[in-house]
Amino acid sequence: MKTLTLKLKPLDMETGRSIVVLHEDDAALLGHVAGDRLKLVTPEVTLVAVGNTTRRLVQQGELGAFVEANKSLGLRAGSNVTVSLAVRPKSVEAIKKKMAGQELTADDIGSIIQDIVADNLTSTETTAFVVSQYIRGMTLDEVKFLTERMVDTGETLTLDVKPVLDVHSIGGVPGNKYALIAVPIVAAAGLTIPKTSSRAITSAAGTADVMEVLANVTLSLEEIRKIALKVGGVLAWGGAVKLAPADDIIIQIERLLRIDPKSQLLASVMAKKVAVGTDHVLIDIPTGLGAKVEKMEDAHSLAHDFIELGHKLNVQVEAAVTYGGQPVGYAIGPALEAKEAMETLLGNGPNSLIEKSTSLAGIMLELGGATSPGLGKQMATEILRSGKAYQKMKEIIAAQGGNPDVKVSDIPIGSKKEVVPAPISGYMTRIYNERINEIARAAGAPHDKGAGIKLIVKNGRKVEKDEPLLEIYAEHENRLEEALSVLKEKPPMKIEGMLLEKITHRPLELA
Helix, strand or coil: CCEEEEEEEECCCCCCCCEEEEEHHHHHHHCCCCCCEEEEECCCCEEEEEEEEECCCCCCCEEEECHHHHHHHCCCCCCEEEEEECCCCCHHHHHHHHHCCCCCCHHHHHHHHHHHHCCCCCHHHHHHHHHHHHHHCCCHHHHHHHHHHHHHCCCCCCCCCCCEEEEEECCCCCCCCCHHHHHHHHHHCCCEEEEEECCCCCCCCCHHHHHCCCCCCCCCHHHHHHHHHHHCEEEEEHHHCCCCHHHHHHHHHHHHHCCCCHHHHHHHHHHHHHHCCCCEEEEEEEECCCCCECCHHHHHHHHHHHHHHHHHHCCEEEEEEEECCCCCCCEECHHHHHHHHHHHHCCCCCHHHHHHHHHHHHHHHHHCCCCCCCCHHHHHHHHHHHCHHHHHHHHHHHHCCCCCCCCHHHCCCCCEEEEEECCCCEEEEEECHHHHHHHHHHCCCCCCCCCEEEECCCCCCEECCCCEEEEEEECCHHHHHHHHHHHHHCCCEEEECCCCCCCCCCCCCCC
């Protein structure tokens, strides 16, 4: 095989993975095509990296290494690196099998996940794996293999307590901040619930984005373990620890494509739960017009899949189908949702958020043996009303490095604000979840913590022309303008009068 010895030239730019660049003439000598893999050999290290070509960044005889590749090589500028073409990983053939609609074996899936974690696949190949799942789907056995392999390639958390509970929502509904109420309720009952959450993929805020307003969510595995044992509850970002690391790479692709394949959803949720030693998992499936799952039969099917996958993984899973036809509560966006969650813990929250949070917490209390079947919601409501959940949340915030005495009024939100009025009088008949998320994201959420939307009116309310419907918050004027532009193109609410249509008969013609 043809090889070249090139001089290392560090390039001060982060690319997110191991990428190097060759001069076009050197690439031609090797027979290298931009985007394919190169094998880099030094006396100490062998590295496979993606190779691109250039006529400007490096001269012939040089190998440009971006930050990640340079760090892996660990060499000084000018050091010799032997470069050759790398053999395509066998996992690429497994990805092609799935693209063709064939069922993958445990070894097929293992090779794919191992190569994703080892950075042996190009972004195009990993994207092909995600898209093939979206189009072709997977059997539950394939999902089991996928879940197990994602767990095997990461770290795991061992807690010397039983039971360990967790809850996860499949998402898709704006303002779904229930975890910030349900977790402290469950922990206040003396149960252990080390919840690791994701950041937003398609929504305006994930649980980790909201909790980050109040405390540090970038915790190590050891920190999660200590807090869980000391306080009972944790609200951490799963991406900060190496729990099923392949999943975090795949989530980045899902976020860019705005897709969430069912098989990957199942494996993603269960891998993170298995990795933290969860015994009992509650899955929240918001269902309704505009939610990820719109039909009850589809919700039942997904719930069945989660429960069956749990059986295969020796984890008890229960599912709750919740109403997802409009946002939960009135706040959408990290800081706005954090304020509403704290208000709820203090006893002043919206009914929809209280109802959902206590219902889900009640199921977990029953799963954990804190109360008898059928009495969980009552117990959860009492814990919330008594202030015990608020006190437990303060303990969690303090343990995660936040200010436990933070006042709701002290939580900052975007200074740029626009009030959107009702264009006509009538009744609010629909709130479009996807459009609400899109507008909030255009305003800057979740990256800008103070950006988002505060609803003033929800479904079923009578409104008068020019009455305020919602408020948009942004941290930057240009983001507010962008959000207003999206709102104008895609109105997030539908207002109708009681008279939907007038049908007039045609006058009779007299003879």
